[in-house]
Amino acid sequence: DGGITQSPKYLFRKEGQNVTLSCEQNLNHDAMYWYRQDPGQGLRLIYYSQIVNDFQKGDIAEGYSVSREKKESFPLTVTSAQKNPTAFYLCASGSSWDRGLNQPQHFGDGTRLSIL
Amino acid sequence: KQEVTQIPAALSVPEGENLVLNCSFTDSAIYNLQWFRQDPGKGLTSLLLIQSSQREQTSGRLNASLDKSSGRSTLYIAASQPGDSATYLCAVVVSGNTPLVFGKGTRLSVIA
Secondary structure, three states: OOOEEEEOOEEEEOOOOOEEEEEEEOOOOOEEEEEEEEOOOEEEEEEEEEEOOEEEEOOOOOOEEEOOOEOOEOOEEEOOOOOOOOEEEEEEEEOOOEOOEOOOOEEOOOEEEEEO | OOOEEEEOOEEEEEOOOOEEEEEEEOOOOOOEEEEEEEOOOOOEEEEEEEEOOOOEEEEOOEEEEEEOOOOEEEEEEOOOOHHHOEEEEEEEEOOOOOOOEEOOOEEEEEEO
């Protein structure tokens, strides 16, 4: 079945450590997105990519980095510069046009990141 | 900057009741609006997508309406069931492959 796979489901980060969250999709979608979800805050956009080898900062990009070397993959690195990384991270993909109509964005099951 | 507001933040209803969740957005120039469901600790599941040219979409017991001119959407759930308990999120897209802008959600509890 087509979908989005995020791994790992749970991740722990030590002080000063960079960690990378994986996101893979087999939906042939051009665009991919990373969101952060905190309790009571809703979803906030970290980075997004509309095409391979290109990406844009979202509202809260500081302390994060991404790459888009393949259409199927959009990994997110949480760097040591992100001082409050504990959150639920959601990856999504989307494609605007399918026979001329918008199609819904699809989401992975998320990665929960905590500080050790 | 587009802002999306959902009211109420939480709602508790007895099983079998019909209910309405509200979503408002500040800029009426949207591309589409999407309603999602999120169960605790899980990702988001798309429920309904309304194109900017449409007024409503239906799926089973769910009906979503869109009034672009007033910047409002509602999600109507008929004959609610305990399995409908979840957080419901509304999101809008301004254009093309641009990111969704989310509301903070309404947490629904349906009591058996």
